[in-house]
Amino acid sequence: MAMTQVEPATALADLHASQPEGVTIVLLSGEMDKAMAAFIIATGAAAMGMRVTMFFTFWGLNVIRKPGAASVAKDLLRKAFGWLNTGGAAHLPLSRFNFGGMGTTMMKKVMRDNRMPGVPELIETAQDLGVTMIACTTTLGLLGISKDTLIDGIDQLAGVSTYLAEAKDGSVNLFI
Amino acid sequence: MIESDITLDTLGYFCPMPIILTSKKIKELATGQVLEVLSDDEGIKKDMPAWCQTTGHEWIGFEEEDSDPKRVYKAYVKKAG
Numbered sequence: 202m203a204m205t206q207v208e209p210a211t212a213l214a215d216l217h218a219s220q221p222e223g224v225t226i227v228l229l230s231g232e233m234d235k236a237m238a239a240f241i242i243a244t245g246a247a248a249m250g251m252r253v254t255m256f257f258t259f260w261g262l263n264v265i266r267k268p269g270a271a272s273v274a275k276d277l278l279r280k281a282f283g284w285l286n287t288g289g290a291a292h293l294p295l296s297r298f299n300f301g302g303m304g305t306t307m308m309k310k311v312m313r314d315n316r317m318p319g320v321p322e323l324i325e326t327a328q329d330l331g332v333t334m335i336a337c338t339t340t341l342g343l344l345g346i347s348k349d350t351l352i353d354g355i356d357q358l359a360g361v362s363t364y365l366a367e368a369k370d371g372s373v374n375l376f377i
Numbered sequence: 378m379i380e381s382d383i384t385l386d387t388l389g390y391f392c393p394m395p396i397i398l399t400s401k402k403i404k405e406l407a408t409g410q411v412l413e414v415l416s417d418d419e420g421i422k423k424d425m426p427a428w429c430q431t432t433g434h435e436w437i438g439f440e441e442e443d444s445d446p447k448r449v450y451k452a453y454v455k456k457a458g
Binding site (some may be wrong): 222243244245247248249250251315316317318326330 | 378389390391392393394396397399427428430431
């Protein structure tokens with residue numbers, strides 16, 4: 202079978218020439234409804250041929266944590282905090298009517314019955330469509346979350362400059 | 378009636394799935410071929426023309442069909458080169 206060799210420089214030049222519009226989304230929230238909104242916009246934009254970058258910070262990091270991952274913090278305060286602050290895309294609460302998880306369970310049932318993708322499926326779709334995902338290093342440290350407890354496919358660990366460099370070239374910039 | 382080469386069934390799916398499935402399916406078409414997308418999500422009436430405008434594929438039009446239990450929207454897109 203003949204292989205087509207792509208010259209990296211040419212591919213990069215093509216990308217610059219085509220200049221797809223950029224979308225950046227900051228996800229600060231860790232609730233299911235807000236994460237859904239973020240990922241629906243991200244996947245929609247990617248499907249429209251836009252270049253999408255998502256930044257996860259604070260509670261938004263819980264969305265991209267492996268379920269049941271323990272805190273790696275050594276000091277007692279952050280360790281205790283790690284017990285309280287659990288993560289995992291399949292275990293996010295609703296921002297309203299959570300009722301200790303009952304509201305969320307009901308919402309998930311309605312979604313399943315209506316063939317609506319949940320957050321884990323939306324994350325998978327986003328990765329499939331080439332959405333870039335970046336985790337904020339400062340809040341990872343603050344919340345005692347180690348990078349190996351994040352889900353696979355997190356492209357970068359970075360800070361505010363990386364976000365701003367992307368955002369200034371983008372035409373859509375959201376903070377959720 | 379609009380002629381199409383390939384049909385994509387997204388019945389029962391809500392936004393953003395019809396658009397995402399369309400963006401994947403269109404890759405299977407050759408330039409100039411027409412994709413028919415079936416959806417019962419009313420949002421597609423606005424979303425598909427908007428998707429075409431952004432991606433550069435040609436928007437052909439809609440057909441609507443009353444069927445039980447929901448109205449079915451058929452969107453037609455011609456693949457651009």
